[in-house]
Amino acid sequence: MSSFNIDTPHQWKGRWQVLGSDEWLTGTLEWVPEEGFTLDLFEGAFEDFFLRGKTESKFMPGATVDGLSPLFADNLTVFGNTTEGEVSLFGVSCLSKESNMFAEMSARYSCDNAVIGLRVSSLEEDVVRRATISVEGLHYLLGGPKTFELSREFTDDRDSPFFAALKLRKTANSGPVKLIGVDEIAAVEHNSTLRSNRWSPTGYSGVVEETCILTLHSDNCLSLIRLRHHRKALSWLISLIAKHPMRITSTNVTRDPVASTERGELVQLGLSKTGSKLDWSKRLDFAFHLEHDEFLNLYQRWLHFTETKGRLIGLLNELSLPNNNKLEMKVLLSGVLIEAFHKELFRKPDTISPDGKRKFEELYPNENIKVKGKFVFKARALDIYCRLPKKISHDLIPDVKDWLDSLTDLRNSIAHEAQVKDSDFVKAIAVFETTRLLVELLLWHILEVDEEKLVEAKKNHSTFYRARQKARKAFPHRIPNE
Numbered sequence: 001m002s003s004f005n006i007d008t009p010h011q012w013k014g015r016w017q018v019l020g021s022d023e024w025l026t027g028t029l030e031w032v033p034e035e036g037f038t039l040d041l042f043e044g045a046f047e048d049f050f051l052r053g054k055t056e057s058k059f060m061p062g063a064t065v066d067g068l069s070p071l072f073a074d075n076l077t078v079f080g081n082t083t084e085g086e087v088s089l090f091g092v093s094c095l096s097k098e099s100n101m102f103a104e105m106s107a108r109y110s111c112d113n114a115v116i117g118l119r120v121s122s123l124e125e126d127v128v129r130r131a132t133i134s135v136e137g138l139h140y141l142l143g144g145p146k147t148f149e150l151s152r153e154f155t156d157d158r159d160s161p162f163f164a165a166l167k168l169r170k171t172a173n174s175g176p177v178k179l180i181g182v183d184e185i186a187a188v189e190h191n192s193t194l195r196s197n198r199w200s201p202t203g204y205s206g207v208v209e210e211t212c213i214l215t216l217h218s219d220n221c222l223s224l225i226r227l228r229h230h231r232k233a234l235s236w237l238i239s240l241i242a243k244h245p246m247r248i249t250s251t252n253v254t255r256d257p258v259a260s261t262e263r264g265e266l267v268q269l270g271l272s273k274t275g276s277k278l279d280w281s282k283r284l285d286f287a288f289h290l291e292h293d294e295f296l297n298l299y300q301r302w303l304h305f306t307e308t309k310g311r312l313i314g315l316l317n318e319l320s321l322p323n324n325n326k327l328e329m330k331v332l333l334s335g336v337l338i339e340a341f342h343k344e345l346f347r348k349p350d351t352i353s354p355d356g357k358r359k360f361e362e363l364y365p366n367e368n369i370k371v372k373g374k375f376v377f378k379a380r381a382l383d384i385y386c387r388l389p390k391k392i393s394h395d396l397i398p399d400v401k402d403w404l405d406s407l408t409d410l411r412n413s414i415a416h417e418a419q420v421k422d423s424d425f426v427k428a429i430a431v432f433e434t435t436r437l438l439v440e441l442l443l444w445h446i447l448e449v450d451e452e453k454l455v456e457a458k459k460n461h462s463t464f465y466r467a468r469q470k471a472r473k474a475f476p477h478r479i480p481n482e
Helices: 224-242 292-320 327-345 355-363 376-385 402-415 424-448 452-460 463-472
Strands: 010-018 025-032 036-041 050-056 064-070 077-081 085-099 103-113 113-116 127-134 146-150 164-168 173-178 186-201 203-223 246-256 263-266
Touching: 010 050, 010 085, 077 103, 113 224, 146 355, 164 173, 173 292, 186 292, 203 224, 224 246, 224 263, 224 292, 246 424, 292 327, 327 376, 327 402, 327 424, 355 376, 355 402, 376 402, 376 424, 402 424, 424 452, 424 463, 452 463
Parallel strands: none
Antiparallel strands: 010 025, 010 077, 025 036, 036 103, 050 064, 077 085, 085 103, 085 113, 113 263, 127 203, 127 246, 146 164, 164 186, 173 186, 186 203, 246 263
């Protein structure tokens, strides 16, 4: 397999075949960062395949007749035999076709997923024995105090380069950990090297090169669908902790660990890093840092959580990362998030914690905790707060009742009037920030992140600190929250 860098344009020239056909067509596959893949065919177009079966009659609703339907529609699987090796394309759709009155002359296609270096029939096929996934920011999340051991051969030339080795405080390679409920082994490989270049009167300058990858292994092999889930879960996890979108930089797959010709790379649009790189000179503000073993234990719980509750994680990430959503949308979605989060986590049976019931009766003695057999919105939102450990929830929101009333009123007002009044602008921002903060802290607590790390994050992390400061301004009238 030839080297492929997704940050630079690349071309694969060869012959291409659609799954189910014996015909090969000459063409070129081109990768353009930020745009994706395009396949140009120069000798025609892929044949349209149709499946015979029973369809509903257009003239007699309810009656079935013999008919034809697209077998692949716009979701073709295409194989390529190129000068640089085999290529498999998935989710291929036609962009354009050129033809004369007798035959199609050329065509252009796009695709959503590609495996460079392997021939794979489908995304569901179990073909991957081993995979390595690289994601932006992972080595920063796993960073910690490091010691440097420098060595240099002294010469008369002060400009001569020298090399130095970087030594991590603890072992760089951790694991393996068997993931919950599946035949998969995960491990972390973290290597760091300090390469110094030149001497100057102010000292020696150098660059730290770090590689940090998640490795997956399964004796029964993984499908590309399963591998895509790993990619999404890993990207979501690092992004949420860093409060910055983190993209997958590479995903190398191995069908046979021994045969070097059976290796490839999975490229998935949307999660693969494209275009501009992160400016690492601006220090990323992670909510907390983890040791390698801590990360693996968190990842296996996170992976299991996203398999059944991925929509909640997607919404939480959407509200946590920088975006251009209007304030009305943020407030409305934060209300949706906290209610959906409670329903999803505590629905079997659908229950409110004893602390939540006691607090609701204390704050709203004249209101019913249930309406038509279902817990009201206020009860669910308040229960999220009450389920947090005291050391985390303490001093989180100055006035819980004021926050809860504001969240409920703004949620209803936006749903009916589609706007936040100017007089409620500051309070709306505080409501959104604190609501999202509550859900995130409870999520980390459920996933067994160390409580001391969460307490420290609540106090010092910039996002959490700003949310607490806004809550103090918006809900200044303190009442006992405990």
